[in-house]
Amino acid sequence: MAVAFAVPQVTENLEGWGPDAGCVPLQLEHVPYAPFSKGDRVGRASDWTGQTFKYNNGRFNDRNNTGGASVFNFFHNEDEDSFHLVDTRPPPRPKYGGRRFQQRFQRRDRDEGRRDGGRDSGAGADRERQRRERLQQQKRGQWNAYWQDKNAPRIVYNSSVDIRPEWAVLEQIPLTALSKLSYEVGEPEDITTCGSLEYYDKTFDRVTPKTEKALERFENRTFYKVTTTDDPVIRRLLLEDENVGTVFATDTILATLMCSPRSMYSWDIVIQKVGNKLFLDKRDASFDLLTVYETAQEPIPEEKDSINSVHSLSQEATFVNQNFSQQVLQKEGKKFEFKEPNPFASENEEVAAVAYRYRKWKLDEETTLVARCELHGVADVKGSEILLTINALNEFDSRITGVDWRQKIENQRGAVLATELKNNANKLAKWTAQALLSGADQMKLGYVSRVHPKDNYNHAVLTMQGYKPKEFSGQINLNVNNMWGILKTVVDMCMKLDEGKYLLVKDPNKPIVRLYSVPADAFENDYAEEPLPEDEQPPPPPVNDDKPELAEEKDADEI
Numbered sequence: 044m045a046v047a048f049a050v051p052q053v054t055e056n057l058e059g060w061g062p063d064a065g066c067v068p069l070q071l072e073h074v075p076y077a078p079f080s081k082g083d084r085v086g087r088a089s090d091w092t093g094q095t096f097k098y099n100n101g102r103f104n105d106r107n108n109t110g111g112a113s114v115f116n117f118f119h120n121e122d123e124d125s126f127h128l129v130d131t132r133p134p135p136r137p138k139y140g141g142r143r144f145q146q147r148f149q150r151r152d153r154d155e156g157r158r159d160g161g162r163d164s165g166a167g168a169d170r171e172r173q174r175r176e177r178l179q180q181q182k183r184g185q186w187n188a189y190w191q192d193k194n195a196p197r198i199v200y201n202s203s204v205d206i207r208p209e210w211a212v213l214e215q216i217p218l219t220a221l222s223k224l225s226y227e228v229g230e231p232e233d234i235t236t237c238g239s240l241e242y243y244d245k246t247f248d249r250v251t252p253k254t255e256k257a258l259e260r261f262e263n264r265t266f267y268k269v270t271t272t273d274d275p276v277i278r279r280l281l282l283e284d285e286n287v288g289t290v291f292a293t294d295t296i297l298a299t300l301m302c303s304p305r306s307m308y309s310w311d312i313v314i315q316k317v318g319n320k321l322f323l324d325k326r327d328a329s330f331d332l333l334t335v336y337e338t339a340q341e342p343i344p345e346e347k348d349s350i351n352s353v354h355s356l357s358q359e360a361t362f363v364n365q366n367f368s369q370q371v372l373q374k375e376g377k378k379f380e381f382k383e384p385n386p387f388a389s390e391n392e393e394v395a396a397v398a399y400r401y402r403k404w405k406l407d408e409e410t411t412l413v414a415r416c417e418l419h420g421v422a423d424v425k426g427s428e429i430l431l432t433i434n435a436l437n438e439f440d441s442r443i444t445g446v447d448w449r450q451k452i453e454n455q456r457g458a459v460l461a462t463e464l465k466n467n468a469n470k471l472a473k474w475t476a477q478a479l480l481s482g483a484d485q486m487k488l489g490y491v492s493r494v495h496p497k498d499n500y501n502h503a504v505l506t507m508q509g510y511k512p513k514e515f516s517g518q519i520n521l522n523v524n525n526m527w528g529i530l531k532t533v534v535d536m537c538m539k540l541d542e543g544k545y546l547l548v549k550d551p552n553k554p555i556v557r558l559y560s561v562p563a564d565a566f567e568n569d570y571a572e573e574p575l576p577e578d579e580q581p582p583p584p585p586v587n588d589d590k591p592e593l594a595e596e597k598d599a600d601e602i
Contacts, residue, residue, distance in 0.1 A: 224528030236381035238398035241372035288413030292323035301526035309551035367435035416481035429484035
């Protein structure tokens with residue numbers, strides 16, 4: 044039986060192509076319209092076998108399309124092999140400039156070779172060619188160093204004190220915020236002076252690398268590093284007048300705190316609050332060693348067995364500084380005596396020539412700072428006596444520091460000092476701060492170098508240089524108001540705490556200072572540092588240790 048075939052009704056559109064607007068069947072109303080042009084190639088209406096997709100590697104373009112728009116293309120695959128993620132990443136750039144970078148050197152070499160065509164081909168031309176090759180290797184090495192991997196392992200330093208798990212973090216201060224503080228303090232007032240000073244030997248002003256002097260050792264002289272609460276003079280002043288001061292410290296502790304934005308190594312200060320009094324102390328053996336190469340661009344790794352390790356260089360620098368401060372003084376003749384004798388000296392003991400000035404500053408109406416400051420010598424200048432602080436910079440290996448003092452220090456002393464300011468910015472800033480606190484008229488800086496780079500025991504004095512503390516602070520960009528602003532901020536923060544013992548610690552690997560609450564018997568001889576049981580340990584404080592940049596966003600006024 045034949046199947047009936049009904050011819051659909053076709054409406055003639057006399058005004059254009061296609062059916063009239065009102066004559067579109069209901070089942071075709073939502074089908075998208077695909078525009079086409081007369082140049083389109085009309086092929087298959089539908090490819091049920093998928094041959095076109097197969098022979099074109101799964102891609103369809105205008106030439107192989109079946110005549111319709113891409114909106115009608117649909118291909119079903121059970122494994123969904125045709126599904127691809129769009130990679131929006133830019134193409135990788137070739138390392139070290141790629142082909143263009145190499146072509147530039149090849150083109151330059153070819154041009155130089157053409158220029159050399161007219162020269163002789165003897166030994167002179169070979170030397171010139173070798174010289175150019177060395178220069179090219181150096182430049183390539185500079186580019187390689189510039190584009191080196193930034194994820195290279197960095198040096199990790201240890202903390203100056205072992206942080207106990209039971210210590211609670213009370214404050215976290217970014218060093219960048221401290222560098223923005225400013226506070227102005229008036230002139231200090233001398234309370235008392237102790238000790239005696241020897242006169243400076245002016246012959247050291249004429250020492251040059253050609254007439255260097257061997258560094259002498261003064262092993263029989265005793266150098267005292269007494270903390271604040273153990274100072275008998277400060278105890279006596281408190282007994283005589285309870286209102287003599289509110290905050291008590293030494294110049295070494297104050298300089299460390301005032302110059303903290305320049306510090307890289309870890310340090311810590313013990314803070315004790317008793318009533319309305321605040322005592323800034325140091326632990327045993329802390330602050331006794333000088334830092335070396337602390338702020339250099341390429342820091343020194345911690346190698347225990349090397350003479351150029353961090354700890355070995357600190358011991359060497361302290362040894363050099365102490366002996367140098369005694370060698371440049373006259374051993375015979377009169378001495379400059381102060382009001383009281385040395386408070387730390389005992390009978391039949393040879394004491395280093397150091398004097399102490401106990402001074403006080405009025406920070407505000409309720410806060411007065413009392414500090415013990417050191418002086419190292421006195422000089423006779425045109426009939427008047429001026430007070431001195433004496434310190435020594437030491438060179439351990441010119442191949443590491445980059446400047447050979449024996450060749451540069453006589454004619455290019457500014458370049459040598461600039462290198463030291465870059466590599467030891469924190470140490471020079473602390474020496475300058477101590478000179479300003481003690482009221483010294485001049486600070487003497489000596490340049491001491493090893494006799495041989497591999498000998499850390501024998502040294503030679505190369506030259507001497509003197510500066511006025513206020514002028515030198517301007518040269519090294521040390522802002523005095525910023526120094527006092529840092530101290531005032533820390534003092535105000537600690538004055539709000541309850542009575543007890545606290546510890547201010549510089550993070551060894553981040554520019555952050557943290558304030559911990561510690562037990563009253565911490566850092567004493569009978570203090571047992573045993574870990575607490577796990578069920579008694581407090582939860583970790585919510586500080587952003589992994590993201591110091593979050594802490595740095597705090598405004599300086601909020602600290």
